[in-house]
Amino acid sequence: MTTRTSAPAGLQAQRTQLAWARTSLSFGAATALLARTDFGVVLRAVVLVFAFAGTVAVWLAGRARQREFAANSVPRAAAMWSIAVPAFLTVALGIACAVVVAS
DSSP states (O other): OOOOOOOOTTHHHHHHHHHHHHHHHHHHHHHHHHHTOOSOHHHHHHHHHHHHHHHHHHHHHHHHHHHHHHHOSSOOOOOHHHHHHHHHHHHHHHHHHHHHHHO
């Protein structure tokens, strides 16, 4: 019978930090794609403000989760906003990028 060995301490926190960093970078890349649109100055400015705000929100959610891991060896469950906000922003940004690519 095999025994389960736990992963070394700290790897869960590092994986979480890297996942949030990747998500934030992908938001930044999508924002750069949206910056190249020809929707007009006002609409482009509005889209870029929301996309940049999404990038910052995802980064802040990741930082909050990283602090939670640093403070507790067994962190509490993620707050609903830290899951719902990035999920909503990911869908919105994905739709915006699909519109840009299709046009």
